[in-house]
Every structure is written in structure tokens, then in C-alpha cells.
Amino acid sequence: MIKSNALKTQNRLDSLATPLALLFLVMALLLCSFTIYMVFAMRWSGPFRDTWEFVAFNEALFQGVLSWQELFAAYGGAHRIVIPKLLFYGDFRFFHANNYLTCSLSLILQALSFCIYSHLLFKEKRITLPLKLALLTAVLFFLFSTTQLYNLLYAMDSQWFISTSCALLAFYFLFSASDIGVSTITICFTLALLAAFSNSTGLFIWPVLLTGCYLRGLSFTKLITLFLLCLCFVFAYTQQLHIEDSPDATIESSAYLFLSNLPATVFNMLRYLGLYLSSPLSRNMPVFGWLLSAFFITYLLRFWMDCIFKKHRPGKTSLIAASLASYVVLAGLATSWGRMYYPNSSIAERFQTIALQFQLAMLLLLVVESKLFSAPRRVFLKTCCVISFPLIMLLPYQIESAKEAATLSNRVYTSHTALVSGVTHIKAARGTLSHPLLINKVNMVQTHYQFLKQEMLGPFNDWPAQLMDQTLSMKTSTGCKGSIFSIERVSEADPYSGYKLKGRAINTQTEQPYKHLLIVDPDKNIIGLGRLDRKQGWLGLLEKQQPEKSTWTGFMPSSKPITKIEIYALNNDKQTSCLIARKQLPS
Incomplete structure (x- = not known):
């Protein structure tokens, strides 16, 4: 039985x-x-x-x-x-x-x-x-x-x-x-x-x-x-x-x-x-x-x-x-x-x-x-x-x-944003260079910058990198808010290393953070780019992050004699932008 x-x-x-x-x-x-x-x-x-x-x-x-x-x-x-x-x-x-x-x-x-x-x-x-x-x-x-x-x-x-x-x-x-x-x-x-x-x-x-x-x-x-x-x-x-x-x-x-x-x-x-x-x-x-x-x-x-x-x-x-x-x-x-x-x-x-x-x-x-x-x-x-x-x-x-892959991706994107902005200092390139290159201080980013830019390869072919060095002619829109948290040199020891910017930009109509930003001089020339950061541990779509905790990172070269900049956020239609903030550059 x-x-x-x-x-x-x-x-x-x-x-x-x-x-x-x-x-x-x-x-x-x-x-x-x-x-x-x-x-x-x-x-x-x-x-x-x-x-x-x-x-x-x-x-x-x-x-x-x-x-x-x-x-x-x-x-x-x-x-x-x-x-x-x-x-x-x-x-x-x-x-x-x-x-x-x-x-x-x-x-x-x-x-x-x-x-x-x-x-x-x-x-x-x-x-x-x-x-x-x-x-x-x-x-x-x-x-x-x-x-x-x-x-x-x-x-x-x-x-x-x-x-x-x-x-x-x-x-x-x-x-x-x-x-x-x-x-x-x-x-x-x-x-x-x-x-x-x-x-x-x-x-x-x-x-x-x-x-x-x-x-x-x-x-x-x-x-x-x-x-x-x-x-x-x-x-x-x-x-x-x-x-x-x-x-x-x-x-x-x-x-x-x-x-x-x-x-x-x-x-x-x-x-x-x-x-x-x-x-x-x-x-x-x-x-x-x-x-x-x-x-x-x-x-x-x-x-x-x-x-x-x-x-x-x-x-x-x-x-x-x-x-x-x-x-x-x-x-x-x-x-x-x-x-x-x-x-x-x-x-x-x-x-x-x-x-x-x-x-x-x-x-x-x-x-x-x-x-x-x-x-x-x-x-x-x-x-x-x-x-x-x-x-x-x-x-x-x-x-x-x-999560490790997401963190890695964010570091690479940050370094590539610096690259297309014309900031090629080795400190800005840390996220994309290999450990041996960094230890030996071999800056391949700086070496191959002109070739990649001339042939529009890699991040230079991504939108909005193609807008660099042009005059901002887009229609402006309203319904955005944000600020610039900080502007600092990429390397304090090198006055020509470029600037690194941190801030926040939110579309008040969609309640989502902006993914791409433009750094513009007083003459409306686009001199740098910014990109939305991926929050630590975030695995979803980049723009679906909690807006009030989102941040962006941008770069601009320090070779041009300007004292003031404006930050514009790019809308998804790729035809309009919205003024986020104005900021005086540190002396």
C-alpha cells in the first residue's frame, strides 16, 4: 500500500x-x-x-x-x-x-x-x-x-x-x-x-x-x-x-x-x-x-x-x-x-x-x-x-x-561627450581609454581626434554631435526648467584642459529630463555638448529616470575667450530648443 x-x-x-x-x-x-x-x-x-x-x-x-x-x-x-x-x-x-x-x-x-x-x-x-x-x-x-x-x-x-x-x-x-x-x-x-x-x-x-x-x-x-x-x-x-x-x-x-x-x-x-x-x-x-x-x-x-x-x-x-x-x-x-x-x-x-x-x-x-x-x-x-x-x-x-554594464556605458558616453565637444584631455577620456593606456599616459583620444571628426566616425556621427561649431538657429520653446550646478576645469593643472559642467534640465510638459543639451556662447555659437547621466543602478530608458534626481554632464573647450554661456535643451523633435540657464564662467 x-x-x-x-x-x-x-x-x-x-x-x-x-x-x-x-x-x-x-x-x-x-x-x-x-x-x-x-x-x-x-x-x-x-x-x-x-x-x-x-x-x-x-x-x-x-x-x-x-x-x-x-x-x-x-x-x-x-x-x-x-x-x-x-x-x-x-x-x-x-x-x-x-x-x-x-x-x-x-x-x-x-x-x-x-x-x-x-x-x-x-x-x-x-x-x-x-x-x-x-x-x-x-x-x-x-x-x-x-x-x-x-x-x-x-x-x-x-x-x-x-x-x-x-x-x-x-x-x-x-x-x-x-x-x-x-x-x-x-x-x-x-x-x-x-x-x-x-x-x-x-x-x-x-x-x-x-x-x-x-x-x-x-x-x-x-x-x-x-x-x-x-x-x-x-x-x-x-x-x-x-x-x-x-x-x-x-x-x-x-x-x-x-x-x-x-x-x-x-x-x-x-x-x-x-x-x-x-x-x-x-x-x-x-x-x-x-x-x-x-x-x-x-x-x-x-x-x-x-x-x-x-x-x-x-x-x-x-x-x-x-x-x-x-x-x-x-x-x-x-x-x-x-x-x-x-x-x-x-x-x-x-x-x-x-x-x-x-x-x-x-x-x-x-x-x-x-x-x-x-x-x-x-x-x-x-x-x-x-x-x-x-x-x-x-x-x-x-x-x-x-548594473555594472549600465555604469560602464554611462562612463563611456561621458568621455565621448567630451570628445565631440573638443575636450580631449586624458582626464576627460578616462571612461573610454584602457587601463594600460591610462597608466602609460597614452592619450589615443587626442591622437585620433581629427581623423574621427573629419570622417564623422563613432560619437561624431551621433546626433547632436553634428551641430557642433554651428550657429544655433532652432526655434526656441517654453516649458523647461533647470540649472547649472557647477563649472570646473577638467584639470586644474592645465588651463587649456577644457571645462566640465554639471546640471539638471527638465521638460515641464512631459515631466521628463532632457537627454541632450547644447552649450552656446553669447554669439549663439554651439561650443559644447551635454548629455543626461544614467543614475547609478538605473536599467530603464535614459529619459525615464526620476526628473528631480536627474543630472547632466557637459563639456566645452577653454580655448575661446568667452566669459558667459547659455545652456539649451534639445526637444525630441530635433527642431526646437529651450533655454535652461545662463552662467558666468569662472575666472
């Missing part, structure tokens, strides 16, 4: 597994929509951080000078980012450097990855429908987590999306093909080539592909030929690589550094790898995150040993997931080695794209391969287990990451 009641209870719970999985799938779709909204709401135009270092390359191309040597030149001591450089040029040439190309491409590649995972899951016969839906939920969580917002917004980090997508596609074609012929090998290694020319981590697709070719039964002669070709490419790829901050530091000297203090180096690399693979969980729980990574790597090693030595023949989904996870582990090891020269956090946002792919791949591998999940009983419990994994790993960090 007790067994009968327990069985009935179990059956009732199992009948709820599919509705539960669908409920969380809807939640994942909402998260996906929110992330996409955030990308386009927080997107900025123009160079940012490392991409400032490629403006000179684009300028040369604009002038008709194509340097193949520069295209394939090493970057960051290890990378040859050919594909991203071409993307940056395409964005500059055809889209005025508005970053829509890189943002859209990154989202499209994530959507492509989702389609591949969906296809694999619904073709998989070893798991039930509720588990398929639960895994699909996990796929959406991992691919469109807001912890990836930094990479989605940052044009430079499109390299991560390209390399991981190429890896997934290469493994998909390798294990989906009916036979391992020349066409399959060509497609797979072409994708690996694209990944390698996006980021040096793409090189680690190659050993995994060779292992996959061996498992698919490729002849020994062809396997050795492929291996030698890969070896030649890696040798050519790594020639003349050096660390920019240490020109004498080469691949050989790095190897010596690795071997000279082997125990400490191995310990640091393994510690780094464990935190790297379990991020963002390892941010707050580093020990638990490291142990989880250790478990995943151990399981992965056992899987490959069973495949190679015990002739275990897993399904297509398992092989693709294991291959992707192995690629990420190898890339993580290389990254941890690189930290000997470039100290950086293992849990940095820029590693999220590749780290989350590892966690997703391991979840798929565990569920599909484990006999516990393939059994038809206790489906509800298994569905809950699968759904809980992405919730534990990612859910606590969603709002935090979204």
Missing part, C-alpha cells in the same frame, strides 16, 4: 515535469530578451579601450594603404586578430563606427549556437522531453546571461564569440558528418583557422579536432599529415610573438620561466584555471567554484579515456559537448600561462563567453551520458536538478552584471 501511494505521488510529480520545464524556459526567454534590450540600450559608438589601438590601422585603410603585415601583426603578445581587425574596418567604413556590426554579430553567433544546441537536444533519444526542455532553458541562460553584457557591448570582445562559435560549428560538422572525408576535414579545419585568426585560443581547437578525427576512424597516414600541417601552422603563428611591455620576452623565455619554478607555476596555473572555468560562481565562492571545476575536468578526462582506451562509443551530443569543454580547458591553461606576463583576474568579465560555454557543455555531457538521467523514473526530480544548475551558477549575478 505504501509503495503504491509513493508510486502514485511520483507519477503525479513526473506529470508536472514538463509544465515546470516550460515555465523556466519562459523565464530564460525573458532573460534573453532583457540581455538583448540591454545591449542596444547601453550600446555606444566609436572606439573603446583596446579598440583605440586599431584606429591607426583603420585610418591607414581609409587612406588606401593596406598593410598585410599589419593585418597579421601580433597583438597582446599572443594573438593575431585578423578577423576582428577586418570587422573593425567594416564597422568604420560602412557603419560610421557605431558598433552595431560587432554587437549584432555577437548576438547572431549566440543565436546560431542556440540553434545548434536545440537541434542536438531534440535529436537526442536518450533523454525525456522534460529534460530536453530543462537543458534548453540552461542553454538560453548560459548563452544570454547578463554576465556576458560586457563582451556583447565591447567590440574588441567579438573575438570570443567568433572563436567559441567556430569551435562549436567545427565539432558539430565533425561528428555529424556521415563519413570523415576531405570535405568534412576541410570545413572543420577552415573553421578552426577562422577561430585562430580571431583569438589565439582558437589554436586549441586543433588538438581536439585531431582527437575527434582519430575517434571517427581517420587513417593513420591522413592523421599524421593533418598533425604535421597543424604543427607548421602553429609554428608560423607563433613566430615573432613577444610581450609588448617586455620585448625580450618570447615564447622561449616564457617556457624557461615556466620550467624554472615548476611547482609554483603549476600551482598558480591550476588555481587560476579552476576559478576561470567556474566564473561567475567563483567570484563569491572561490573554493566551491574551484572544486566544481576540478570535478568537471576529472569527469572529462575519464570520458576521453573511456573513448580512447575502452572503445566507448558515445553519441553525437556527448562528443560535441566533450570536445567543446576540452577546447575551453586547453584555452584556459594557455590563458593562465599568459597571466605570468599579464596579471589579470581569472574571473574577469571578458572570459565569460568561453567559461560559460564550458559549464554548459559539461552540463550537457553529464546529463546525456549519465545513466541516472537516462532512466525513465523520477523525471521531475531530474528536471529540477538540471534547471537548478544554471540558476545557482548565474541567477545571483544577473542584476549585478546589468
Whole structure:
């Protein structure tokens, strides 16, 4: 009787597994929509951080000078980012450097990855429908987590999306093909080539592909030929690589550094790898995150040993997931080695794209391969287990990451407002320059100001930057209020650094803050711009902020001999403006 009641209870719970999985799938779709909204709401135009270092390359191309040597030149001591450089040029040439190309491409590649995972899951016969839906939920969580917002917004980090997508596609074609012929090998290694020319981590697709070719039964002669070709490419790829901050530091000297203090180096690399693979969980729980990574790597090693030595023949989904996870582990090891020269956090946002792919791949591998999940009983419990994994790993960090992205976006917009206003002092450019550039006091903003302005690129192509240096001829309207809180020099030590202004401007008719402002001299010449600030933690539309607590930040150069300014707010019709305030400049 007790067994009968327990069985009935179990059956009732199992009948709820599919509705539960669908409920969380809807939640994942909402998260996906929110992330996409955030990308386009927080997107900025123009160079940012490392991409400032490629403006000179684009300028040369604009002038008709194509340097193949520069295209394939090493970057960051290890990378040859050919594909991203071409993307940056395409964005500059055809889209005025508005970053829509890189943002859209990154989202499209994530959507492509989702389609591949969906296809694999619904073709998989070893798991039930509720588990398929639960895994699909996990796929959406991992691919469109807001912890990836930094990479989605940052044009430079499109390299991560390209390399991981190429890896997934290469493994998909390798294990989906009916036979391992020349066409399959060509497609797979072409994708690996694209990944390698996006980021040096793409090189680690190659050993995994060779292992996959061996498992698919490729002849020994062809396997050795492929291996030698890969070896030649890696040798050519790594020639003349050096660390920019240490020109004498080469691949050989790095190897010596690795071997000279082997125990400490191995310990640091393994510690780094464990935190790297379990991020963002390892941010707050580093020990638990490291142990989880250790478990995943151990399981992965056992899987490959069973495949190679015990002739275990897993399904297509398992092989693709294991291959992707192995690629990420190898890339993580290389990254941890690189930290000997470039100290950086293992849990940095820029590693999220590749780290989350590892966690997703391991979840798929565990569920599909484990006999516990393939059994038809206790489906509800298994569905809950699968759904809980992405919730534990990612859910606590969603709002935090979204707020960090909003804060970052506001800092970039502030610096770009200074740029289009003609204020190029390094203190005004802090929000857009990378940390190494700031430390070394290399002001790329000042260097490339004329080129960007002349070609109307990046923020110079955004409205109302096009109004700069013109005479205000718009009709004036009423129904606005506001003030100027402060006017101060960008740098007190430099009288020509420009002025930074803070204030508030509200449309009394709509009870919303104004988004764009003009700084005008007594002759009605537009000499500077202002933009509405994003309040700390605000994730909604910029103009929907509480008006009485809103502020704007503006900039104007200090080169012109004027003593008084006026602030005009621009209405949404782009044809009228409203006088907000007049102010005497400090002496």
C-alpha cells in the first residue's frame, strides 16, 4: 500500500515535469530578451579601450594603404586578430563606427549556437522531453546571461564569440558528418583557422579536432599529415610573438620561466584555471567554484579515456559537448600561462563567453551520458536538478552584471561627450581609454581626434554631435526648467584642459529630463555638448529616470575667450530648443 501511494505521488510529480520545464524556459526567454534590450540600450559608438589601438590601422585603410603585415601583426603578445581587425574596418567604413556590426554579430553567433544546441537536444533519444526542455532553458541562460553584457557591448570582445562559435560549428560538422572525408576535414579545419585568426585560443581547437578525427576512424597516414600541417601552422603563428611591455620576452623565455619554478607555476596555473572555468560562481565562492571545476575536468578526462582506451562509443551530443569543454580547458591553461606576463583576474568579465560555454557543455555531457538521467523514473526530480544548475551558477549575478554594464556605458558616453565637444584631455577620456593606456599616459583620444571628426566616425556621427561649431538657429520653446550646478576645469593643472559642467534640465510638459543639451556662447555659437547621466543602478530608458534626481554632464573647450554661456535643451523633435540657464564662467 505504501509503495503504491509513493508510486502514485511520483507519477503525479513526473506529470508536472514538463509544465515546470516550460515555465523556466519562459523565464530564460525573458532573460534573453532583457540581455538583448540591454545591449542596444547601453550600446555606444566609436572606439573603446583596446579598440583605440586599431584606429591607426583603420585610418591607414581609409587612406588606401593596406598593410598585410599589419593585418597579421601580433597583438597582446599572443594573438593575431585578423578577423576582428577586418570587422573593425567594416564597422568604420560602412557603419560610421557605431558598433552595431560587432554587437549584432555577437548576438547572431549566440543565436546560431542556440540553434545548434536545440537541434542536438531534440535529436537526442536518450533523454525525456522534460529534460530536453530543462537543458534548453540552461542553454538560453548560459548563452544570454547578463554576465556576458560586457563582451556583447565591447567590440574588441567579438573575438570570443567568433572563436567559441567556430569551435562549436567545427565539432558539430565533425561528428555529424556521415563519413570523415576531405570535405568534412576541410570545413572543420577552415573553421578552426577562422577561430585562430580571431583569438589565439582558437589554436586549441586543433588538438581536439585531431582527437575527434582519430575517434571517427581517420587513417593513420591522413592523421599524421593533418598533425604535421597543424604543427607548421602553429609554428608560423607563433613566430615573432613577444610581450609588448617586455620585448625580450618570447615564447622561449616564457617556457624557461615556466620550467624554472615548476611547482609554483603549476600551482598558480591550476588555481587560476579552476576559478576561470567556474566564473561567475567563483567570484563569491572561490573554493566551491574551484572544486566544481576540478570535478568537471576529472569527469572529462575519464570520458576521453573511456573513448580512447575502452572503445566507448558515445553519441553525437556527448562528443560535441566533450570536445567543446576540452577546447575551453586547453584555452584556459594557455590563458593562465599568459597571466605570468599579464596579471589579470581569472574571473574577469571578458572570459565569460568561453567559461560559460564550458559549464554548459559539461552540463550537457553529464546529463546525456549519465545513466541516472537516462532512466525513465523520477523525471521531475531530474528536471529540477538540471534547471537548478544554471540558476545557482548565474541567477545571483544577473542584476549585478546589468548594473555594472549600465555604469560602464554611462562612463563611456561621458568621455565621448567630451570628445565631440573638443575636450580631449586624458582626464576627460578616462571612461573610454584602457587601463594600460591610462597608466602609460597614452592619450589615443587626442591622437585620433581629427581623423574621427573629419570622417564623422563613432560619437561624431551621433546626433547632436553634428551641430557642433554651428550657429544655433532652432526655434526656441517654453516649458523647461533647470540649472547649472557647477563649472570646473577638467584639470586644474592645465588651463587649456577644457571645462566640465554639471546640471539638471527638465521638460515641464512631459515631466521628463532632457537627454541632450547644447552649450552656446553669447554669439549663439554651439561650443559644447551635454548629455543626461544614467543614475547609478538605473536599467530603464535614459529619459525615464526620476526628473528631480536627474543630472547632466557637459563639456566645452577653454580655448575661446568667452566669459558667459547659455545652456539649451534639445526637444525630441530635433527642431526646437529651450533655454535652461545662463552662467558666468569662472575666472
